[in-house]
Amino acid sequence: MTLPRIGAEDLEVDFDDGERLFYQGELFTGEVVEYQGSALVGLETYRDGITDGPVKQWFEDGTLRAEGNMRMGFPVGESRRWHPNGTLAAKRITTEDGHRPLAELEWDENGQQTRSWYAPGARQE
Template structure:
């Protein structure tokens, strides 16, 4: 298996083109893009040919997982989850696999109590 290229989003050789695609050293980037706050990794996203595609994760500065999602050709797909800083699940949104259509949206407060439970009706 080939090594995955990982770059820092704040690096001097990182740019965006007119189509909002990610460039590294002037070329469309394929690999992982990280963002750090000091020594802490706070986000890690996968890109293919300059477009977000694959797994996306964010962490709080203390290392607690903040969110995880999947993108397909720059659009959300599948299940997206967010957590409160205390580690309690905050949101779970399910997207259609072929685009940004939301199929369900569930949310919880910091104590784990449901605050929203929405599901797309089947018409």
């Protein structure tokens, strides 16, 4: 099944006070894309107006900037972010319900780890 896709800049996109996304006056289910010029720089998946599913961002040159998954508006599982040179910048691991971070790791542009935090009892990599 192919999800409907709309642009983030579309004039018929609106948000309510609860940050739910509406398109043409209805809660939106599908993909929202964002462009800078002709470059795709963002993609978010929504269900009933709430981010739910894959989320990706790219730098203008097409290099992956960040990716993760959302469930009912919360980040779940593993999400990653990269530096412009392609080196991993950060990894965050969250419980599958999105309510508790389990680990947060960061690296500089040379790949040297600068931060390592694990929740008590969380599995360390």
